[in-house]
Amino acid sequence: MNAIVDDNAPSMLQRFRQSHFWHSFCIDRVAQISFLVFVAYLIAALLAPFIAPYDPYDPATIDIMNSELPPSWQEEGDSAFWLGTDAQGRDLWSTILFGTRVSLIIGICAVMLQAMLGICIGLVAGYVGGKVDSLLMRMADVQLSFSTMMVAIVVLAVFQATFGTQLYQELAMLMLILVIGIAEWPQYARTVRASVLAEKEKEYVDAARVMGLPALRIMFRHILPNTLSPILVISTVQIANAIISEAALSFLGLGMPVSQPSLGSLISSGFEFIFSGSWWITVIPGLVLVGLVLVMNLLGDWLRDVLNPKLYKG
Amino acid sequence: MSLLEVKDLEVRFGLRKGDVKALRDIDFTLKRGERVGIVGESGAGKSVLGFSILNLLSKPGYIAKGEVLFEGQNLADLSPKELGAIRGNRISMIFQDPMMTLNPVLTIGEQMVECLMAHRKITKGAAREIALQKLKQVYIPSPEQRLDQYPHELSGGMRQRIVIAIGLLLDPDLIIADEPTTALDVTIQAEIMELMLELCERNNVALILITHDLGVVSQVTQRTFVMYAGRIIEQGPTREIINDAQHPYTQGLINALPQMGIRGERLRQIRGAMPTLQAVPQGCAFSPRCDYVTENCRHVLPGFTRSGGCQVACHMVEEMKREEQRSAEGSEE
Amino acid sequence: MLAFLIRRLAQAVVVMFVISIISFSIQDNLGDPLRELVGQSVSEEERQALRDEMGLNDPFLVQYARFAGKALQGDLGTSYFFKEPALDVILGKLPATLDLVFGATLIIIGFSIPLGVYAAIRPTSLFSKLVMGLSTVGISIPVFLTAIGLIYLFSIELGWMPSYGRGEAGMLFGFWDTAFLTADGLAHLVLPCFTLASIMLPLFIRLIRSEMMEVLQSEYVKFAWAKGLNPKRIYFLHALKNTMLPVITVGGVQIGTMVAYTILTETVFQWPGMGFLFLEAVNRVDTPLIVAYLIVVGAIFVITNTVVDLIYGLVNPTVKLFGGK
Numbered sequence: 001m002n003a004i005v006d007d008n009a010p011s012m013l014q015r016f017r018q019s020h021f022w023h024s025f026c027i028d029r030v031a032q033i034s035f036l037v038f039v040a041y042l043i044a045a046l047l048a049p050f051i052a053p054y055d056p057y058d059p060a061t062i063d064i065m066n067s068e069l070p071p072s073w074q075e076e077g078d079s080a081f082w083l084g085t086d087a088q089g090r091d092l093w094s095t096i097l098f099g100t101r102v103s104l105i106i107g108i109c110a111v112m113l114q115a116m117l118g119i120c121i122g123l124v125a126g127y128v129g130g131k132v133d134s135l136l137m138r139m140a141d142v143q144l145s146f147s148t149m150m151v152a153i154v155v156l157a158v159f160q161a162t163f164g165t166q167l168y169q170e171l172a173m174l175m176l177i178l179v180i181g182i183a184e185w186p187q188y189a190r191t192v193r194a195s196v197l198a199e200k201e202k203e204y205v206d207a208a209r210v211m212g213l214p215a216l217r218i219m220f221r222h223i224l225p226n227t228l229s230p231i232l233v234i235s236t237v238q239i240a241n242a243i244i245s246e247a248a249l250s251f252l253g254l255g256m257p258v259s260q261p262s263l264g265s266l267i268s269s270g271f272e273f274i275f276s277g278s279w280w281i282t283v284i285p286g287l288v289l290v291g292l293v294l295v296m297n298l299l300g301d302w303l304r305d306v307l308n309p310k311l312y313k314g
Numbered sequence: 315m316s317l318l319e320v321k322d323l324e325v326r327f328g329l330r331k332g333d334v335k336a337l338r339d340i341d342f343t344l345k346r347g348e349r350v351g352i353v354g355e356s357g358a359g360k361s362v363l364g365f366s367i368l369n370l371l372s373k374p375g376y377i378a379k380g381e382v383l384f385e386g387q388n389l390a391d392l393s394p395k396e397l398g399a400i401r402g403n404r405i406s407m408i409f410q411d412p413m414m415t416l417n418p419v420l421t422i423g424e425q426m427v428e429c430l431m432a433h434r435k436i437t438k439g440a441a442r443e444i445a446l447q448k449l450k451q452v453y454i455p456s457p458e459q460r461l462d463q464y465p466h467e468l469s470g471g472m473r474q475r476i477v478i479a480i481g482l483l484l485d486p487d488l489i490i491a492d493e494p495t496t497a498l499d500v501t502i503q504a505e506i507m508e509l510m511l512e513l514c515e516r517n518n519v520a521l522i523l524i525t526h527d528l529g530v531v532s533q534v535t536q537r538t539f540v541m542y543a544g545r546i547i548e549q550g551p552t553r554e555i556i557n558d559a560q561h562p563y564t565q566g567l568i569n570a571l572p573q574m575g576i577r578g579e580r581l582r583q584i585r586g587a588m589p590t591l592q593a594v595p596q597g598c599a600f601s602p603r604c605d606y607v608t609e610n611c612r613h614v615l616p617g618f619t620r621s622g623g624c625q626v627a628c629h630m631v632e633e634m635k636r637e638e639q640r641s642a643e644g645s646e647e
Numbered sequence: 648m649l650a651f652l653i654r655r656l657a658q659a660v661v662v663m664f665v666i667s668i669i670s671f672s673i674q675d676n677l678g679d680p681l682r683e684l685v686g687q688s689v690s691e692e693e694r695q696a697l698r699d700e701m702g703l704n705d706p707f708l709v710q711y712a713r714f715a716g717k718a719l720q721g722d723l724g725t726s727y728f729f730k731e732p733a734l735d736v737i738l739g740k741l742p743a744t745l746d747l748v749f750g751a752t753l754i755i756i757g758f759s760i761p762l763g764v765y766a767a768i769r770p771t772s773l774f775s776k777l778v779m780g781l782s783t784v785g786i787s788i789p790v791f792l793t794a795i796g797l798i799y800l801f802s803i804e805l806g807w808m809p810s811y812g813r814g815e816a817g818m819l820f821g822f823w824d825t826a827f828l829t830a831d832g833l834a835h836l837v838l839p840c841f842t843l844a845s846i847m848l849p850l851f852i853r854l855i856r857s858e859m860m861e862v863l864q865s866e867y868v869k870f871a872w873a874k875g876l877n878p879k880r881i882y883f884l885h886a887l888k889n890t891m892l893p894v895i896t897v898g899g900v901q902i903g904t905m906v907a908y909t910i911l912t913e914t915v916f917q918w919p920g921m922g923f924l925f926l927e928a929v930n931r932v933d934t935p936l937i938v939a940y941l942i943v944v945g946a947i948f949v950i951t952n953t954v955v956d957l958i959y960g961l962v963n964p965t966v967k968l969f970g971g972k
């Protein structure tokens with residue numbers, strides 16, 4: 001962090017490769033596999049329009065006659081659709097690729113929103129302290145006790161009822177990001193506040209204050225960088241949670257519409273067909289979703305073990 | 315037979331990158347009723363030594379070699395149950411921070427009675443009676459009330475008295491006290507030390523006092539062990555060590571103490587810092603900080619040399635003595 | 648005790664006030680009560696006259712005061728769909744939802760404490776690793792997938808359990824219907840309760856394990872070992888009692904989540920509870936029902952949080968419930 005600049009100073013890369021972080025990654029098979037799988041998901045989501053053999057958003061390519069075809073390895077399967085088709089005749093593989101993309105976009109954007117709100121509120125609460133602090137933390141308590149799901153369901157339900165289904169479907173992605181993003185800010189605020197309180201005691205903050213640096217600069221340039229590890233740890237888990245929340249909301253019909261499905265709405269759309277034997281519409285996107293959330297949680301666990309000295313010592 | 319005999323004890327910490335030796339070549343005996351002090355900087359392995367006697371090392375520490383004989387019985391050979399029968403009963407421990415030692419959700423009475431009932435077949439009422447008596451012994455005001463209070467309702471000094479009372483509950487033969495006064499206010503420190511001395515003398519209890527405070531050691535103990543980087547480097551009668559330390563490290567420790575009567579003199583610090591356990595130097599562990607260091611010191615681990623009543627692990631003891639004599643003669647001339 | 652009650656009461660009032668404001672704005676903005684009452688055929692003048700008569704043109708605050716006054720008397724309006732007082736409709740479904748919450752809580756407590764404690768005491772054993780691995784997987788499975796999986800396995804493939812509905816309910820004290828009293832009801836309860844529990848079970852196992860491991864490292868547990876106590880007493884009294892303090896706090900927060908997830912569980916299993924009713928009300932834009940649901944749920948939060956605080960105070964001696972400082 002406070003490297004002295006001279007010609008022999010190790011480069012960023014060298015320092016990274018000598019770090020505890022890199023070392024524990026090298027010996028942890030689970031972390032490596034999780035990371036690889038996560039990267040695979042990211043690539044699939046980014047390149048979905050290029051990888052997918054069909055465009056699930058384009059009604060012209062969809063033929064209702066192809067509906068509910070099982071995966072190609074099954075007897076009635078069609079080799080044109082290797083994972084089969086859904087109830088509307090869309091290629092399941094393409095739909096899953098696009099669904100993963102939607103789920104990841106919502107998850108990541110919602111968490112970015114959470115992080116922005118939470119970090120600012122947490123920094124202020126921790127740095128200013130006193131009444132501001134207790135008011136903000138009380139708000140966080142109340143917000144948490146209502147739970148994200150509850151808030152999200154109510155808000156989305158009310159919006160859906162107010163706007164009507166048509167308009168709501170067009171705004172669904174934005175609404176999901178906003179609701180999940182706003183409802184979960186206390187997670188970040190509490191973590192950041194705790195770190196700020198710990199950092200505030202340290203001498204470099206006093207030094208910065210004595211030097212007359214403005215509070216904002218002290219908060220963002222001096223305190224924030226030192227709270228990055230807990231933020232990184234909760235971010236992984238929060239993205240996983242956001243994706244699960246989105247899936248649950250979509251399952252309830254409050255999330256992404258069937259015409260532009262996320263993994264959750266895809267699973268939901270297949271639910272009514274599971275009893276008639278068309279298991280793949282539910283099961284395959286379900287496995288994809290579980291896989292994505294699982295690797296994120298595993299990465300989060302690993303990060304917590306590595307970055308949290310409190311746990312590491314034990 | 316001596317009460318406690320530690321033979322060639324070695325304690326290691328199993329870390330991912332391989333084992334680290336926290337204690338090496340620890341050898342000493344303790345007679346019934348004898349009070350010894352173990353001094354050294356933090357990280358020298360004093361506390362590890364205290365915990366390893368009762369096999370209370372927390373993971374990843376373990377006893378790699380050697381024996382801890384209590385009345386001739388090797389504690390390392392005992393089953394957990396047999397060991398439990400000795401802990402708190404024959405040998406009790408007093409911990410460093412009384413704020414952390416007592417369980418916050420149980421009353422003082424519960425924490426005293428459970429200890430008695432674990433070792434003796436007595437009723438709750440009888441156990442309470444003994445607890446009360448011990449609280450009186452450590453001069454706790456209105457002990458009846460205290461039994462039903464929770465730790466957070468009492469001050470630090472009061473809590474440490476209670477911890478001492480718990481240590482005395484079953485009239486043990488040996489008390490291991492790990493920095494019992496470090497966490498307390500200076501004024502209370504002296505009171506607690508006096509109390510411990512009084513109780514040990516009255517009940518003929520042996521004491522192992524672990525501390526970094528040479529003043530406390532000289533006040534309470536008869537013999538002293540000085541530890542550095544996991545080894546005992548000097549041992550002998552406390553008075554001799556305080557007045558005429560042989561090992562350069564012990565001398566450094568004593569010189570670093572403020573002395574009465576000599577005003578205006580700068581306290582002398584030992585330069586450098588104690589090595590971490592991963593990086594203990596070859597040869598004498600103190601050699602990088604020592605003023606008398608020779609090439610030999612850097613490569614050969616010194617054995618014990620007898621010097622007066624003391625045993626010193628230093629190559630240069632004779633050398634230093636001769637030099638001292640020479641300078642003494644020189645000043646006479 | 649008095650101070651605690653007053654503080655709690657004040658908090659409850661604030662929370663209920665916020666909920667009532669939200670509820671009222673929903674009622675105010677959502678759906679036109681006139682349309683529900685008189686249909687489309689009435690002319691604009693007649694509508695305005697009716698609006699005046701019903702006080703719908705009054706200022707916001709006046710309308711809110713009227714709403715709050717009625718709400719305090721238990722009058723939350725009449726459900727458009729059921730044509731009955733909304734509060735009665737919701738309260739009629741309350742026992743079914745509480746059945747689920749109660750069953751799931753039992754499952755969570757019954758499994759998380761022994762498993763979490765075991766995993767903390769023997770962190771390296773194969774069983775602990777299995778439990779921790781499964782709980783990570785468990786966290787990653789969305790609740791509706793768990794539900795679908797359970798239905799598929801136990802109802803469709805094995806045919807052991809009914810896949811939906813509540814079955815036959817028994818009466819407790821003559822007015823409270825609960826599925827716990829009949830064999831049929833119990834059979835219907837199993838899958839939904841396990842589904843609901845599955846959300847929080849892994850979380851609590853992990854929480855109890857990590858808290859317990861931290862407590863086991865503490866000085867007072869070490870001191871307890873040094874006192875030569877029985878290991879059982881150390882684990883289950885000294886360590887567990889301290890472990891439970893943060894767990895109780897988290898548990899209080901999680902009750903809100905649990906109620907939210909009853910909506911999902913009830914939807915999948917078509918369980919005739921409040922959550923299922925709420926989603927139906929949303930689809931039918933049955934505003935009074937939505938409002939009634941919000942207020943009942945708010946009341947549940949307030950009550951459970953108070954109870955959790957009370958329990959916490961009883962376990963933790965540093966919190967003084969009785970008598971001031």
